[in-house]
Amino acid sequence: RDEFNDLKLKIDEKAFGDYQLLVVSPINDASQAMSYFRRVITNRSLFDALGDRSYRNFIISNTNLQTLSGSHNVDEYMDFFREYYISGKALSTEAATETQSTPTPTEVTPSPKPDTEPSLFKAELNSEHNFILLVPMQGVDQEKLMDAIEEHNNQADPEGKLKIESQVYTEGQLMVRVYPFTNNVDAMNYLKALVRDQNVYGPLGQLDYRNFIISKNNFDQLLDHKNLSDYMTFYKATYLSK
Numbered sequence: 493r494d495e496f497n498d499l500k501l502k503i504d505e506k507a508f509g510d511y512q513l514l515v516v517s518p519i520n521d522a523s524q525a526m527s528y529f530r531r532v533i534t535n536r537s538l539f540d541a542l543g544d545r546s547y548r549n550f551i552i553s554n555t556n557l558q559t560l561s562g563s564h565n566v567d568e569y570m571d572f573f574r575e576y577y578i579s580g581k582a583l584s585t586e587a588a589t590e591t592q593s594t595p596t597p598t599e600v601t602p603s604p605k606p607d608t609e610p611s612l613f614k615a616e617l618n619s620e621h622n623f624i625l626l627v628p629m630q631g632v633d634q635e636k637l638m639d640a641i642e643e644h645n646n647q648a649d650p651e652g653k654l655k656i657e658s659q660v661y662t663e664g665q666l667m668v669r670v671y672p673f674t675n676n677v678d679a680m681n682y683l684k685a686l687v688r689d690q691n692v693y694g695p696l697g698q699l700d701y702r703n704f705i706i707s708k709n710n711f712d713q714l715l716d717h718k719n720l721s722d723y724m725t726f727y728k729a730t731y732l733s734k
Contacts, residue, residue, distance in 0.1 A: 495531060499524075509564045515557070522582040525551040530698050546690070551577060567688050574687060575732070578698075612717060613726040616707040621679035622671040623686070624711075626702040626720075629666050633695065634658065640691045641668065648685060662718060672708075676731065679705035705731065 499519065506513040519525045529551050532538060539547075548566055550573045560569050576582050627637065638658060645654050654670055661667035673679035683705055687693055704727050706714065714723050 496528060499528075506561070508561070513561075519551075522551070522577065526577065526582070533697050570688065571684065612713050612719065613710045613723055614707075615730050616709060617676040617730075619675065620671075620708045621673040621676050621705050622669050622708065622711050623673070623679055623682055623705055624703065625668040625670075626661055626665050627668070627696065628699055628701070629660070629664050631699055632666065634666060636695065637668065637692070640689070640695075641670065641686070644686060644689050644692060645670070648682065661715075669711075673705070676705060676707075680731065 501516050501518070504515045504517070506515060516528070519528060529549070533549060548570065550570065552560065552569070552573070556569070556572075560566070625641075638656065641656055645656065648654075653672075655672070656668065656670050658666055658668045670682070673682060683703060687703065702720070702724070704724070706723070706727070710723070710726075714720065
């Protein structure tokens, strides 16, 4: 009410399996919803009453809310939420839609040839893989983050085969690496399980982080060339399009 009074928001409480769902609406679009979401999660006093209880917060379209209310599959939706909203894809799609709705004449010019090869990365799905988490150097309790991943690994890997290490990726980014995984399937299953661990991802909130899997050879390329944007394009086409 203090910060978003002009939106005339209402709160509906709904039964949701063993949980209760608090739905704040109406919010006009993804951009406005993300703005609201960021303000909510940074106001920790809103969550004091929850204590150590398990909870989730996210934004969702009306259509997807109807689907979620029927399936109760929050974990599956959270994967979509991070991939579509947290990554910024939703805002990019929204901006593109607005541009298409008000077209302006443009002169088509040939695209310049790239100065470098499109990608140095190769698909090696059945080779050894790593899980990578890139977080800002500032705003993250690195020791707490490593301890949380270690605790997750103790549950996911009781035999203790997985190793964890951290290093500086760029001046402003810390790279956390978990390895080795036999192939891409094992690595991706680990990623999907880890992102559901609120002890690991909860403290990251709205920080600009990246998580992905990568083969050993491609990892060496990434370290040598620091071409993260190129790898993320390759990653989405190779691992997320299936």
